Amino acid sequence: MAPVIRPSTGVGFCTPGAQAEIAERPNAASGEHSDTRRITLTVNGEQHDLHVAPNAVLLDVLREQLGLFGTKKGCDHGQCGACTVHVNGRSVNSCLMLACLQEGAEIVTIEGLAESAGFEQGHHPVQAAFLEHDAYQCGYCTAGQMMTAAAVISDDSIDGDETSLREALSGNICRCGAYKNILDAVQSARGKMRGGQ
Template identity: 55%
Template structure:
């Protein structure tokens, strides 16, 4: 369904989209103004992705869209039609070891105690995988800069960078 620019949109308007979420194809009907974050949390019960600032400033809502980091609070679900979405719940599947295993970055976060309260952890994990997919960060300073969009109120930054360096040193995060 196309919605013409400037035309009023009824409150009950729904648009059909298809997303592959954590490896599972989903055909969905959503309101045109539904954010990807609200779709994941409120409609699909994937609550690992957190709603922090709801303005794209804290990174708690970071997910992977076609392998790239995206603040899901700023992305309309209809704009991601046809995309492959990976949330923190789907990271284990990226490991290649199956659903019951952890992704290497999840294992490294545990090993390096890279989380404290855990609220930012899902966004930090997804952003870490996206950072490794991008392949731009090579040094500790570059990792810190590339992760600067993810806020940790507990101050676990040093451990987060240690975890990312560890996984990168082992060949990346797949």
């Protein structure tokens, strides 16, 4: 199959029109397979009916069929965390999930993080804190870092001390080594979202 050239949508602020156009192409993330399944996913609050190949992973469907390029493909083997999204409220590595197994799931990507938590687009406290603390260099891991951070902050079982946060965030690798500022940003966002807790 010839490669499909898709419009660039920047860092994940995809217009609804562009999403719809891409979503209508069956099989975009499926490589050479013709056998597809029909699934329904709710992504960032919007329901999508999709045809996906049995071996399509959620990461590729989000990027290639829905045009949500904010979620990044790093190692593609669950070793770096760049592909982290929320599925039914939990942070997961979307590179190791078959899309077909997520039928009916509620998925949030970096494009919908703020709105899913009741903030204006782009203004989730974690996003604001990453800007304020300069918590990135090249930015490739940043979406995954923020998705994990948002899930960790809202998890009552994870304490806010530095050791606990470092442990909870360790699945997101930053090759630039911006960890100090990332941790500062997460601490700051946590303080704003949870107050003194």
